[in-house]
Amino acid sequence: MLDGGRGPGVAMAMRMVVALARVLGAQQLLPITNAHIDSCLYHGQAGLDFAQKLADLGATVSVPTTLNTSSLDLLHPGLVRLPPEDAVPARALMDAYRALGARATWTCAPYQSTERPAFGEDIAWAESNAIVFANSVLGARTERYGDFIDICAAITGRVPHAGLHLPERRNPTVELDCSALSLAMLGHEAVWAALGDVVGRQSGTGIPLLTGIDPSVVDEDKLKALGATAASSGGVALFHVAGVTPEARSAGNDPAWTGLPTVAITAEMLRGARDELSSGADFSLPLDAVALGTPHFSLREFEKLAVALEGTVPFHPGCTVWINTSREVLAQAQEAGFVQAAQDRGAKIVVDTCTYITPILRPEERTVMTPSGKWAWYAPMNIGVDVVFGTLHECLSSARTGKVVRDERQWS
Structure with missing residues (x-):
């Protein structure tokens, strides 16, 4: 691929993947099974030029690939009030990613599809809430892939063997004790979003382990709200909830999951997050x-x-x-x-x-x-x-x- 044996478009994409691997210090590449592309949102001419260049060079995705939100609502024409000088290239960008073989899903929540990655699969997902959901709730493995490495990974079917693809990099770094939060309070998705704000600020780019939460009150929409806000207020790409998320359930007595620095989460902290938001x-x-x-x-x-x-x-x-x-x-x-x-x-x-x-x-x-x-x-x-x-x-x-x-x- 790197030498052009599969065409100039694939070679262009592989050059970027290899360059990222060097930055991350990876010694090898991993095959992936799935990709999600965030770079289909129009931010300017450079993004359109990039996608069209790949398409003109004959590149197509090599794994099932979904597309994130775009700049237009094609089912409701005129709803987005973009001037023609922005609407026309925004539509051209959407067309370019479809030409590359990606599926026109136009959603920031590809995990809501009937087809989604399984536990342990290596994938290349962009979009912060999608990344944290895939890692945390599905137990798939992805690093933070953004514009424009996401489409390069989809074309080559490869990512650097680094970061959250490595099992040892997925262990928790801090325990957040949520036992003081009532079941009634945790019945609302927005409370989980406020919790995500607190989690993001307490964890930064670390990996939090939330403890003291009754599994019966948890569902995917609440975990979605938690992860999306934690990825916004901090740099959280993976969290664990004891007894709920797949890696937390399988950790058992792993010593890497014990003796962590602990922070108590209170209702007052969540109300403070609500007010700050x-x-x-x-x-x-x-x-x-x-x-x-x-x-x-x-x-x-x-x-x-x-x-x-x-x-x-x-x-x-x-x-x-x-x-x-x-x-x-x-x-x-x-x-x-x-x-x-x-x-x-x-x-x-x-x-x-x-x-x-x-x-x-x-x-x-x-x-x-x-x-x-x-x-x-x-x-x-x-x-x-x-x-x-x-x-x-x-x-x-x-x-x-x-x-x-x-x-x-x-x-x-």
Whole structure:
């Protein structure tokens, strides 16, 4: 591949993989079974030139490859308000990655697909929440692969034998004792997002082991919320939850998992994270919008939303509820009858992209509530809005009244 025997496009990609291996001090490369590409979001001409160059040189992916969120919602034309000078190359970038053989999933949550990596598989995933979910919840093995090494790994089917691909690099470095958190509090996904904010700050780029959590209260959506925010507030690419995540269950009495420095996590710390994620918004002002689905809304979340909306009134006409999801999940949710209740009450669906990275919210939508720690982290910088962070129940109550509603019982 490096010498051009499989074509100039593959040789170009392999040169980058080998260069990364040298930087990481890897002595060899690993074969991978799967890839997820983040570099399909349009940031400028260089990204488009890169993808088109690979395609023009005849490169195609060699392993099953999914695509992250793009800059456009192709199912709802005109929803993203990009000027033509940005919309045209953004669409060209999407086309270039499809030409390279990647699957047009356009989702930041490829783990919600029916086809996802298995425990122990070496993969090359980009996108921070996807990376931490794959490592932690699926037990697959990936390093942090970003633009543009992600597509090079997909083309060559190789990554450096380094980092989190090595079993000895996946051991925990700090224990976070969560035994002081009540089961009732841990019943809300947003609380797990706030926990992720604390985890990220306490762990940095380390590997936390969360202990003292009853496995019965844990599900994938809560782990998704935890990981996405921990990867935003810190550099967490792998976490373990005792008795829950696969490597924590199989660790047994491994001495590498004992005697760790320990930090006690309290409800006060989570309420502090909630308040910090609320970026200076004036709660006395009208609420303009609610943003759900960052990372993308899952099928189970659509089901929970439909149940929560039973018997309720429409959303306030001055408050738009935006729901980000993938095409695949949206089709499943529509078939199951989980979407109509939200749309009947005024919610708007967004696919292929996300409301915190592209101009979708109307200019007058300045105060936005969300249960997503990741949305709360990035939206103020990316689109210049004020954010109120809260549980799904608080968000829905607020959307109906058109002003922020807090329920402190959910945070106690």
